[in-house]
Amino acid sequence: MSGRRLIFLTHAEVAIDPAVPIPDWGLNETGRARHRRFADSDIVARVGTICASAERKAREGAAPVAERHGLEVRIVASLGENDRSATGYLPPEEFETTADAFFARPDESVRGWERARAAQARIVAAVRTIADLDTSGGDLLIVAHGGVGALLRCHLGGVPITRAEDQPAGGGCWFETRTGDWPAPTGWSRI
Numbered sequence: 412m413s414g415r416r417l418i419f420l421t422h423a424e425v426a427i428d429p430a431v432p433i434p435d436w437g438l439n440e441t442g443r444a445r446h447r448r449f450a451d452s453d454i455v456a457r458v459g460t461i462c463a464s465a466e467r468k469a470r471e472g473a474a475p476v477a478e479r480h481g482l483e484v485r486i487v488a489s490l491g492e493n494d495r496s497a498t499g500y501l502p503p504e505e506f507e508t509t510a511d512a513f514f515a516r517p518d519e520s521v522r523g524w525e526r527a528r529a530a531q532a533r534i535v536a537a538v539r540t541i542a543d544l545d546t547s548g549g550d551l552l553i554v555a556h557g558g559v560g561a562l563l564r565c566h567l568g569g570v571p572i573t574r575a576e577d578q579p580a581g582g583g584c585w586f587e588t589r590t591g592d593w594p595a596p597t598g599w600s601r602i
Contacts (some may be wrong), residue, residue: 415589416589419553420552420585420602422472423441438472450476462541464486465490473552473554495525509522510574511574531562534566538563569595584600
């Protein structure tokens with residue numbers, strides 16, 4: 412294997428508030444506690460660079476590792492979740508049905524959402540650019556969202572876009588791969 416270790420982490424539990432724009436949702440106390448524990452783990456002991464989506468929940472998920480290792484979090488807007496602003500907040504059951512359709516029909520805009528194939532291209536380009544430009548020599552940590560991770564996993568694994576690559580329910584999960592030869596990722600693990 413060549414390259415360096417890339418750890419992809421999704422944000423844990425959020426404080427859901429339908430009155431607040433989704434990108435502005437922060438972590439709830441359970442989510443914050445899970446990220447603090449993860450920051451103390453050996454998994455991220457050699458992180459040299461941290462990048463996060465611009466969404467508040469991802470930034471808050473990245474912060475404990477950054478604080479633990481004295482690093483700055485680089486915000487990369489193109490790591491954001493698929494654009495769902497056409498619908499905004501959806502009740503859980505309706506969200507799950509719409510997310511299923513998003514993955515099942517990757518070349519269509521489901522209910523005005525960003526197309527899955529377009530989101531995947533954006534995410535893959537962002538991750539490769541992060542890896543290509545990083546000179547830290549340490550592991551790379553990317554903190555983003557479940558849909559982002561699922562689309563990246565499909566690409567890395569060489570499989571069609573499918574929700575089967577999504578993280579387990581509840582969020583706060585991670586997988587790893589390596590830059591350079593970009594092997595298929597490890598399975599999801601909870602933080």
